Amino acid sequence: MVTGAFSYTGKYIARRLLSMGERVRTLTGHPVKENPFGEQVEVFPYNFDKPEELVESLLGVDTLYNSYWIRFPYGEMTFERAVGNTKILIGSAQKAGVGKIVHISITNADEKSSLPYFKGKRIVERFIQEAGLSYAILRPTVIFGKEGILINNIAWYLRNFPIFGIFGDGNYRVQPIYVEDLAELTIDAARKDEDMVVDAVGPETFTYDGLVHLIKDKMNSNAKIIHLPAWLPLILSKIVGKFVNDVVLTKDEVDGLMGDLLYSRDPPKGKTRLSSWLEENSESVGIEYTSELKRHYLPRQKY
Numbered sequence: 001m002v003t004g005a006f007s008y009t010g011k012y013i014a015r016r017l018l019s020m021g022e023r024v025r026t027l028t029g030h031p032v033k034e035n036p037f038g039e040q041v042e043v044f045p046y047n048f049d050k051p052e053e054l055v056e057s058l059l060g061v062d063t064l065y066n067s068y069w070i071r072f073p074y075g076e077m078t079f080e081r082a083v084g085n086t087k088i089l090i091g092s093a094q095k096a097g098v099g100k101i102v103h104i105s106i107t108n109a110d111e112k113s114s115l116p117y118f119k120g121k122r123i124v125e126r127f128i129q130e131a132g133l134s135y136a137i138l139r140p141t142v143i144f145g146k147e148g149i150l151i152n153n154i155a156w157y158l159r160n161f162p163i164f165g166i167f168g169d170g171n172y173r174v175q176p177i178y179v180e181d182l183a184e185l186t187i188d189a190a191r192k193d194e195d196m197v198v199d200a201v202g203p204e205t206f207t208y209d210g211l212v213h214l215i216k217d218k219m220n221s222n223a224k225i226i227h228l229p230a231w232l233p234l235i236l237s238k239i240v241g242k243f244v245n246d247v248v249l250t251k252d253e254v255d256g257l258m259g260d261l262l263y264s265r266d267p268p269k270g271k272t273r274l275s276s277w278l279e280e281n282s283e284s285v286g287i288e289y290t291s292e293l294k295r296h297y298l299p300r301q302k303y
């Protein structure tokens, strides 16, 4: 079972499993969305409010690859609810006799964090570790790839605006991992006997300032990059959000970035370099804005 096989990371995991001859099911909040895999993937709704049906959909599953989470609270969706839903999912996997859970978390997940994303991720990790199932927890930083949002939208911004505002000094770090590499790591982790919690970061470390300059160079953008007090680009992103009908970035996300939470001290596990990928995809990255709200909130089931 791969959650979100029609969305981003789950799609790459599902595709890789299918290419290995595995049978794949998916859980999604968009069960009627176009299914890129056709009949190869069995589709089930998340059904967090009907756990018996969720258990039913998990019967016979060896491995649950879980990518379910939210980027930010919006409307009725909150981090508390995402934690609760994930606990229901894990409990259902236990009841259905699932052998292993491979869970995608985040670098520096921490129950003491003031940021609900990082706090909630650690609460869920601990729940999994205490559930008695075999587990592998992978902690990526920013995930890049064709459907990725952050890198694409920085590129879109650099293509369309004369000025790009960096939050503060821009010296905080990111280690983006390629979505295919992450998919490979999750499947490798599923095949290991031992339980694990590992950071899954890419081979290049950038300061945020370096990352924005790299994207600007690869896009041949003439935008001027300037450093501003963090609140100012955040306000500007809210204004842009009105035009693109999206939540471009939240204060929590900026705080996480500036707090170096997308940086790991562990050796990189991903192989693909963002700089090479951007070079190869410079014609397509950032041509269109990618909207989180469109992907996950409008219109969808209430999960």
Ligand SMILES: NC(=O)c1ccc[n+]([C@@H]2O[C@H](COP(=O)([O-])OP(=O)(O)OC[C@H]3O[C@@H](n4cnc5c(N)ncnc54)[C@H](OP(=O)(O)O)[C@@H]3O)[C@@H](O)[C@H]2O)c1
Pocket (backbone or CB within 6 Å): 003, 004, 005, 006, 007, 008, 009, 010, 027, 028, 029, 030, 066, 067, 068, 069, 070, 071, 077, 104, 105, 106, 140, 141, 142, 143, 144, 150, 295, 296, 297, 303
């Ligand atoms: N993307 C990144 O750069 C990044 C960085 C670090 C960690 N992560 C973690 O990696 C995992 C996969 O991330 P991803 O970006 O690839 O996720 P995704 O595919 O966009 O979404 C993963 C799953 O969560 C569901 N979901 C997402 N937002 C939701 C919302 N607001 N309400 C209800 N359901 C929602 C999706 O539902 P549908 O099936 O209906 O689409 C999908 O099943 C997540 O756990 C994320 O926290 C991501």
